Amino acid sequence: MQYMLLIYGNEAGMASAPKEAVTQMNAAYMAYTQAMMTAGVLKAGDRLRPSSDATTVRVNDGKNQVLDGPYADTKEQLGGYYMIEVPDLDAALSWAARCPGANFGTIEVRPIWPMSM
Amino acid sequence: MGSPGDQQARDAAEDIARRSYGKLVAYLSARTRDVAGAEDALADAFAAALTDWRQNGIPDNPEAWLMAVARRRAIDAARRQRTGVAAEDRIRLMIEELEATAAEPMDIPDQRLALMFACAHPAIEPSIRAPLILQTILGFDAATIASAFLVAPATMGQRLSRAKGKIQQAGVPFRVPDRHDLRERLDAVLAAIYAAFAEGWSDPAGSEARRRNLAEEGIWLGRLVVSLMPDEPEALGLLALMLHAEARRGARRNAEGDYVPLAEQDPAAWDDGLIDEAETLLHSASRMDDVGRYQLEAAVQSAHGARRLTGAADWAAIEMLYDALLAMTGSPVVAINRAVAIAEMRGPAAGLAALDALADDARLAEYQPYWAARAGLLARTGETEAAGAAYERAIGLESDPAVRRFLQKEKKARE
Numbered sequence: 001m002q003y004m005l006l007i008y009g010n011e012a013g014m015a016s017a018p019k020e021a022v023t024q025m026n027a028a029y030m031a032y033t034q035a036m037m038t039a040g041v042l043k044a045g046d047r048l049r050p051s052s053d054a055t056t057v058r059v060n061d062g063k064n065q066v067l068d069g070p071y072a073d074t075k076e077q078l079g080g081y082y083m084i085e086v087p088d089l090d091a092a093l094s095w096a097a098r099c100p101g102a103n104f105g106t107i108e109v110r111p112i113w114p115m116s117m
Numbered sequence: 118m119g120s121p122g123d124q125q126a127r128d129a130a131e132d133i134a135r136r137s138y139g140k141l142v143a144y145l146s147a148r149t150r151d152v153a154g155a156e157d158a159l160a161d162a163f164a165a166a167l168t169d170w171r172q173n174g175i176p177d178n179p180e181a182w183l184m185a186v187a188r189r190r191a192i193d194a195a196r197r198q199r200t201g202v203a204a205e206d207r208i209r210l211m212i213e214e215l216e217a218t219a220a221e222p223m224d225i226p227d228q229r230l231a232l233m234f235a236c237a238h239p240a241i242e243p244s245i246r247a248p249l250i251l252q253t254i255l256g257f258d259a260a261t262i263a264s265a266f267l268v269a270p271a272t273m274g275q276r277l278s279r280a281k282g283k284i285q286q287a288g289v290p291f292r293v294p295d296r297h298d299l300r301e302r303l304d305a306v307l308a309a310i311y312a313a314f315a316e317g318w319s320d321p322a323g324s325e326a327r328r329r330n331l332a333e334e335g336i337w338l339g340r341l342v343v344s345l346m347p348d349e350p351e352a353l354g355l356l357a358l359m360l361h362a363e364a365r366r367g368a369r370r371n372a373e374g375d376y377v378p379l380a381e382q383d384p385a386a387w388d389d390g391l392i393d394e395a396e397t398l399l400h401s402a403s404r405m406d407d408v409g410r411y412q413l414e415a416a417v418q419s420a421h422g423a424r425r426l427t428g429a430a431d432w433a434a435i436e437m438l439y440d441a442l443l444a445m446t447g448s449p450v451v452a453i454n455r456a457v458a459i460a461e462m463r464g465p466a467a468g469l470a471a472l473d474a475l476a477d478d479a480r481l482a483e484y485q486p487y488w489a490a491r492a493g494l495l496a497r498t499g500e501t502e503a504a505g506a507a508y509e510r511a512i513g514l515e516s517d518p519a520v521r522r523f524l525q526k527e528k529k530a531r532e
Contacts (some may be wrong), residue, residue: 001288005290043174087288087290088289088290089238089240089286089287089288089289089290090289090290090294090298092288093240109287111286111288113286
């Protein structure tokens with residue numbers, strides 16, 4: 001099954017973290033991503049620019065409404081994602097637990113709803 | 118209606134339903150994870166069995182017969198409901214399995230344990246795990262479970278189907294977890310079984326047949342887990358605990374239907390057979406040298422049961438066991454029982470001091486046993502007025518009329 005690991009964390013905390021901690025975090029993400037590739041489970045994954053760079057769009061009565069900022073103001077923000085292919089939820093959860101972000105924020109594990117074509 | 122053939126077919130179907138319902142659900146859903154679909158298919162198969170077996174007699178291997186019909190129904194349902202490549206793959210898988218089953222009438226592998234682990238998975242909300250196991254392994258309908266757990270039937274039905282949806286859609290695995298996850302996951306399975314048992318046991322008068330049955334079903338599930346995991350000491354511990362409690366079910370009421378506290382029960386009214394079985398289990402568990410919550414709780418019951426042989430409960434052992442349980446669980450309920458044991462060992466004032474240490478726990482303000490224990494100890498230290506007030510709190514919080522009457526009598530006797 002395919003799962004999306006959504007990485008939520010406190011952007012403000014990350015932005016004010018000492019340089020050393022940021023370097024260490026980046027190295028941890030590199031190793032984690034590499035481990036997923038070696039295991040052959042990684043489908044996709046990226047880091048996202050902070051939510052201050054987000055723009056939201058909705059169409060109301062045929063009129064585009066474009067707003068600066070993220071969809072919801074929350075304490076923790078979506079900061080990145082991985083898409084993985086693993087046999088079951090336990091395997092997905094064990095990858096989620098290894099994500100460096102799990103120590104600072106929250107990893108939401110969502111099964112992909114396959115499109116039927 | 119009611120020809121002998123009818124009755125025979127119905128009895129056979131019911132017997133198989135009881136013995137192998139969970140086995141069939143587990144096997145049918147193990148690969149697709151579609152528990153609800155497996156249950157629907159089986160319901161159809163059982164209905165078909167009633168008609169067919171009445172005419173043609175009971176087949177040699179009724180389980181395999183039911184399995185084949187259920188599989189065909191499941192395939193039909195899958196064809197009706199689903200389209201797309203993924204669905205075709207699934208249907209092909211099901212057909213292959215059906216053909217494999219038909220080719221060699223085999224003993225259906227027992228995957229109930231895997232199903233129980235799926236039902237008690239951490240991704241499943243804790244309070245629905247016991248109902249889910251009762252439904253999938255024992256075939257209880259939502260209304261019966263709702264009645265036992267004092268929940269509206271429609272609510273229970275929705276929560277059960279949401280949980281089954283989660284198992285399927287989120288890919289909750291059907292398997293016994295790896296070694297490093299096993300203890301925690303097994304705890305969840307055992308907790309669900311114990312919750313089912315406790316729901317049944319909490320109806321001592323046996324006024325509601327549905328609730329009373331849950332205690333027996335809990336024991337049945339406990340036996341099942343022990344038979345499938347004979348080397349797990351906590352599984353043995355839980356079964357020993359339930360058997361000890363069950364052995365005293367009848368002794369909890371006197372001939373007038375009044376509540377009899379454990380200390381005043383006549384050991385002759387306890388079921389020796391169940392106690393002996395519990396003791397044997399506990400002994401085997403202790404040899405595995407891996408102590409846990411259920412073994413400790415069963416050992417407490419065993420120490421109470423010592424009265425059967427020596428005339429007195431082993432309070433020194435009980436206090437020690439509650440010390441260990443408190444360290445392990447931090448549960449305020451354990452702490453209350455520990456305070457009572459301390460009072461037995463070192464007098465009511467020492468027991469009260471242990472209870473006072475809990476007074477800050479807001480959860481206890483509405484917990485009847487806390488006030489009843491407090492009342493009893495205050496009465497023994499001669500603080501009559503405070504005892505009366507504590508009895509009043511306990512009486513106001515009790516829902517069982519027999520226990521309420523007992524507390525009222527105690528209050529009066531100590532005034």
